[in-house]
Amino acid sequence: MQAPADPVPRTVTATVVEFTNRLRQAGVGTSLAEAIDAIRALHELELLDRQHIRGALGATMVKNAAHRATFDRIFDLHFAPGPEVRATADPEATRSSSSVDDDHGGERSGDERRPDASSQDLPSDTLMRALLDALKAGDVDALRELAGDAVAAFGGIDGERSASERYYLYRVLRKVELSNLLQAAIRAGLEDPGSLEGRLEQQELSERVESLRKMIAQEIRRQMTAVAGRIDAAEKLGPDLLEEAAIAAMSPRQLEELRDAVRPLARKLAARVAAKHRRHSRGRLDVRRTMRRSLSTGGVPLDPAFKRPKVSKPELALLCDISGSMAEFASFTMSFLHAMSEELVRLRSFAFVDAVDEVTDLFEPGEPTLHTRNVLAAADVIHGDGHSDYGQVLDQFWEEYEGYLSSKSTLIITGDARTNYRDAGVERLRQLQRRVRKIYWLNPEPRPEWDTKDSVMGEYARVCDGVFEVRNLRQLENAVYEIV
Numbered sequence: 001m002q003a004p005a006d007p008v009p010r011t012v013t014a015t016v017v018e019f020t021n022r023l024r025q026a027g028v029g030t031s032l033a034e035a036i037d038a039i040r041a042l043h044e045l046e047l048l049d050r051q052h053i054r055g056a057l058g059a060t061m062v063k064n065a066a067h068r069a070t071f072d073r074i075f076d077l078h079f080a081p082g083p084e085v086r087a088t089a090d091p092e093a094t095r096s097s098s099s100v101d102d103d104h105g106g107e108r109s110g111d112e113r114r115p116d117a118s119s120q121d122l123p124s125d126t127l128m129r130a131l132l133d134a135l136k137a138g139d140v141d142a143l144r145e146l147a148g149d150a151v152a153a154f155g156g157i158d159g160e161r162s163a164s165e166r167y168y169l170y171r172v173l174r175k176v177e178l179s180n181l182l183q184a185a186i187r188a189g190l191e192d193p194g195s196l197e198g199r200l201e202q203q204e205l206s207e208r209v210e211s212l213r214k215m216i217a218q219e220i221r222r223q224m225t226a227v228a229g230r231i232d233a234a235e236k237l238g239p240d241l242l243e244e245a246a247i248a249a250m251s252p253r254q255l256e257e258l259r260d261a262v263r264p265l266a267r268k269l270a271a272r273v274a275a276k277h278r279r280h281s282r283g284r285l286d287v288r289r290t291m292r293r294s295l296s297t298g299g300v301p302l303d304p305a306f307k308r309p310k311v312s313k314p315e316l317a318l319l320c321d322i323s324g325s326m327a328e329f330a331s332f333t334m335s336f337l338h339a340m341s342e343e344l345v346r347l348r349s350f351a352f353v354d355a356v357d358e359v360t361d362l363f364e365p366g367e368p369t370l371h372t373r374n375v376l377a378a379a380d381v382i383h384g385d386g387h388s389d390y391g392q393v394l395d396q397f398w399e400e401y402e403g404y405l406s407s408k409s410t411l412i413i414t415g416d417a418r419t420n421y422r423d424a425g426v427e428r429l430r431q432l433q434r435r436v437r438k439i440y441w442l443n444p445e446p447r448p449e450w451d452t453k454d455s456v457m458g459e460y461a462r463v464c465d466g467v468f469e470v471r472n473l474r475q476l477e478n479a480v481y482e483i484v
Contacts, residue, residue: 076218247328398428
């Protein structure tokens with residue numbers, strides 16, 4: 001009789017059980033039978049091979065393809081690699097704090113694909129050039145190494161900061177603008193983008209950029225685990241609901257799913273706004289009409305009458321920053337408001353980078369979704385270096401469109417309030433505030449990032465009637481409900 005194989009270590013079994021519980025908490029319906037199948041699968045594998053473990057657990061525990069991204073995120077935390085098996089060639093380049101230095105020491109090894117400098121001293125333009133070269137060459141090892149550099153340089157993961165994975169991912173992707181990186185790779189590597197070969201190469205570059213985003217997310221999870229521990233890092237996973245996911249940190253697939261969700265959510269919000277207007281339209285008691293009605297009931301006021309005030313739908317002017325990482329957020333904000341336009345008297349949309357132009361006519365009837373690339377191609381929003389210039393934009397907006405604003409208008413501005421150390425235009429914003437009914441500001445950056453470096457959100461907030469942190473579609477829905 002053949003002797004049974006060695007059992008899977010109890011520590012591995014306990015980890016799989018804990019992993020199953022975490023999957024269930026995140027909404028992945030993994031059954032007990034599937035967890036047992038996963039443990040049996042591990043019995044046949046080399047436990048030092050993470051990719052084999054990932055494949056086995058994914059095959060036995062994930063039934064829905066939509067749950068795969070959640071599975072991968074939780075797997076990277078529960079089965080995090082130690083520093084000795086990390087795939088990057090430079091352990092020192094991925095340090096973000098002294099606590100990580102102590103845990104991940106070691107000398108540089110492997111081939112020299114990057115400048116000989118730690119990520120703390122690596123200029124962003126040098127890092128971007130290295131990323132561009134690696135994308136064009138399709139060098140997976142270099143991309144993984146540079147993803148570690150980007151997280152170390154821009155993530156700010158340390159033992160003193162308590163934040164979610166999506167927060168760190170937002171910090172990194174705000175600096176490493178993947179859409180701009182893809183466009184640069186296309187311009188640098190394709191002679192004829194319109195040909196069949198060119199389109200295939202564009203698709204391949206897009207897939208490489210998406211792989212880079214996943215590498216950055218994996219590196220963030222690795223560093224979170226190294227700093228905070230596996231359990232604490234798992235507690236800081238971002239939300240899995242599409243409406244609550246940070247727009248700036250979304251993958252292309254998630255962005256497409258979000259575009260499909262914009263219209264239904266907008267209709268739902270329009271119904272809520274209409275109900276709010278009806279509740280507020282009851283008005284004060286009309287004593288004379290109430291007494292007249294009471295004559296039919298012997299003087300008892302059983303049917304009170306109210307003076308119904310005139311309820312006017314708001315007139316909105318939407319001024320959106322579409323530079324860099326603000327582009328996707330601006331696109332969804334404009335699309336969301338245009339999808340609920342039946343609750344608005346008038347909605348005019350304006351886009352800007354360092355110049356401003358109206359984009360209302362770019363929305364086609366019955367199709368509220370607007371892609372930012374269409375705005376950049378059709379609108380005159382760049383006059384200089386392509387970096388946002390709030391002072392210049394506010395001046396131009398006043399000079400060209402002031403006549404369209406009135407005391408009935410509500411102005412909504414979306415942007416990160418980062419001036420690139422240029423004039424903020426606060427006085428011009430104050431002048432606009434005196435012209436319109438209300439001014440509101442929607443900022444997709446986390447509040448802890450406001451008023452850091454070149455952000456002047458605090459100065460704008462003193463002029464605005466309300467400011468909102470709007471990082472996801474749920475927060476956008478709540479902000480719009482409060483405004484209209």
